[in-house]
Amino acid sequence: MSSDRRRPGNGAAPPVTSPNGDTPLPRPGDPPITPDLVDDHGISPDEYDQILRIMGREPTFTELGVFSAMWSEHCGYKNSKRLLRLLPTEAPWVIQGPGENAGVIDVGGGWALAFKIESHNHPSAVEPYQGAATGIGGILRDVFTMGARPVATLNSLHFGDLDSPRVRYLFSGVVKGIGDYGNCVGIPSTGGEVYFDRGYEDNPIVNAMCLGLMRREDLIRGTAEGVGNTLMAVGARTGRDGIHGATFASEELSEGDDEASRPQVQVGDPFTEKLLLEASLELIASGHIVGIQDMGAAGLTSSGAEMAGRSGTGVVMDTARVPVREQGMTPYEILLSESQERMLVVAEAGREDGVREILEKWELEAETIGHVTETGTFRVLEDGVAVADIPALPLTEGCPTYERPGEESPEIGNLRKTDVLHYMLPPNGLESAFLAVVGSPNTSSKQWVYEQYDTSVRANSIERPGGDAGVIRVPGTNRGVAATTDCNGRHTYLNPRTGAMGAVAEAARNVACTGAVPMAITNCLNFGSPLKPHIRHQFREAVMGMRDACAYLETPVTGGNVSFYNETDGQAVYPTPVIGMVGVIDDVGNVVRHAFRDPGDAILLLGTNRGELGGSEYLYAVHDVVAGEPPAVDLHAERSLQRCLLAMAGRRMLKSAHDVASGGLAATLVESCLGRPRTGRAVGASIRLEDELPDTALLFGEDHGRVIVSCGPDEEENVRRMTSDHGVPCTRIGTVTGEESPLEINTRSAALRLALGALRDRYFGTIPGIMSEAG
């Protein structure tokens, strides 16, 4: 405790000023600024020259640390910014596009939806439990600092193969970390995705997304407006954890990093987060404050500088006034700490006591640390002595950006050219391949994961995990918001442009399957090192694919996150541009589920079977191969299909709708028959597929633009008419049969009869089996 540093209890803090003049001088004990020290801070000689130009003098050690964080890849987006400008970001319903803590769209009825996705890959690779937990904490804060109450979280997780003990350790730690944090704060998890592929062996991808709802007028931004207004540090105290986390997230990992990197990983406290959430929403409603921002990556530095940068103002703060939990912290440490559950708040001058009162109710601290100035600089004092003074705008916006040419690795070109016809014959027959595909860790149920997350708290979960997209009701209304995350890393590995386009198309299709209109995306772009030409090629291609799909499907990008350097010892992850798509449905009573319901219902396929096996789960699970051209995306067909689904959902014509994706028709049919676990009910189906395609291509092809729907027999004609009106191919492929009847599939050359019990064992049993046997 540093009670000696706290103001006397009368509420009036003395003004933050520096009696020693304006120019910061090195503190006693600061290391001299040498080329090596600059290099250690991840700043190139050219970038350092630019810093000298901005400053007009040599920076102090503290200032160098500030630049290092703000100009890191994580905060400065230096290798991505130019390309990201190509993405569509506007639509009439977009209230807040990229550049804020979270994007915001209008969802009707006076409600706005804030949403964002962010990565916590690097910390999770080193300490999976805390890494993932603090990822959830950070994304919740990004949403509630907009004034929105978090209502749902989703996670996109990619791990190596589960036969590795280290991968199982990472997997179980990440899932437990996400669960323990989100459950305690009381935010339901409504979905996401989990992939396993050796492309993620050493570098897991841990992306967390959050949705929050607010009345439109409650929107607040991360700005430092109003010269003379007061800067307050709110929430948890500042410690030495996570110093330089932003810079750490901008480097490759190497063997042996686990132990050495631990101090850069933050530790989360979900209980404090819950209090901070309630206190922040109360603060925003009180009108005491004009701006609020999470002290996330690069902590006090980025929150202070960004709030000033956005408003064109300046800030001055005194690190001696920041509540700390360790003695002897230097300004450098206080500015760069990434201790969790902290906020920087700009209070209206004179209303500081009101802020403090609300925080005290929630058993949290609020301390005046400085104020808004007109100087345009990010100025830091230590007990009145200047230690940093940097022009705010060049610090936040002046980070040098690069767009260096890229080039595809010839290895990938060769993989893509592989003729998948070589793999048409499953070595142990079709039925064995069928069970291998539906029972592979990728295709099989993620029940083991999502049952560790609270999915029903707050009693608004209309569609819980396990379907195509999660749906949450807007409290007190019939309106709902849908959300999903998608990225098939194998597809983006083989062809980043097609793969990214496919991720957007699939995400939109998933949302449309539930009956919700796809509205906008947030993205999390997980790649290797941008210093390598082939990674730059992947990144550029993925952005182009995303641009085309988002523009065509009218789902603009409202923000997101770039995570580079997902590499260990030179081995990069698959390029993984995760799409977090949100949608809106006017009446949650119209939500369409993925499971077949009543015997006698007609089963129809919307879209066309093309038998595209490139990058498929079949090739991976049965032949241990990642090769071929990934499935093509026809954006026009996608849009027609989605519009058709929405029209049918609005008229309540469908009993079920389920997207065809990883694992092909085989996986979709099994999932529609089995439905959800623990409902005590599953139905069979009798299916006939007439396509002239090899059986493996027909059953396991992952062609885009397909959805399997079911409807009552008397609705079939209406469905046909509706699909024909929308120009969507529609084929009757079968009938729902009785409870516990088998799934029968007949093609031109094969007949499969699969008992639901065996399918259930495979589909629900795979991951629990692996995790309990292996421990």
Added chain:
Amino acid sequence: MNVAVVTFPGSNCDQDCHRSVELAGGSPQYVWHRETTLGGAEAVIVPGGFAHGDYLRPGAIARFSPIMDAIIDFAREGGLVVGICNGFQVLCEAGLLPGALLRNRSLRFQSHDCWLRVERAGTPYTREYREGQVIRMPLSHADGNYYADAGTLAELEAEGRVVFRYCDARGDVTPEANPNGSLNHVAGIMNRRGNVLGMMPHPDRAIEEVLGSVDGLPLFESLVGTEVTAAARSEVA
């Protein structure tokens, strides 16, 4: 009926309980944990969540919140008190209900629907159910594994104080239908006097068709419809 819904720092089902009481026709009011009176409430709900972060162990710190003395006095006078999930844990820690909730057998947090058999109809909480009725609602906890010593457990059974028991969709009490390892499949119990109920599953999340189940609503309807007067309280006593 005026129903107090207690909010601790870390409660996160207070709003769900509030809404459940409203839907059942009652008048809910939030009571902050630092209050020392219940403001004339005729029944009390201690909701789910992570009161005080569940530090030390679930309910252990909440038991010392200022409002708890008022709740304990209210219960001793025969007032209706129901604890759901974390609320059940709090009531056990406060000594209003016997036994304890241990870590789930799986050692993991579990969140999924479960089936319950109504073992005892006609209580202030179950008047709107049939005895033997099989109902479905979500559960969501890491520490829901009910434990009591053999003597207490025998007493609970003999006195018909096991109100809800985990079962399968047909109502059979099979080993597979026990989600967390609770002794005798106990999902909810009452005190001897019959005015305090604790249960791990969430009736407050099964109150509307669109949420997948309405099986929790009768519990709140029973509660709200129970005539409570000072005389009735002393009668119970």
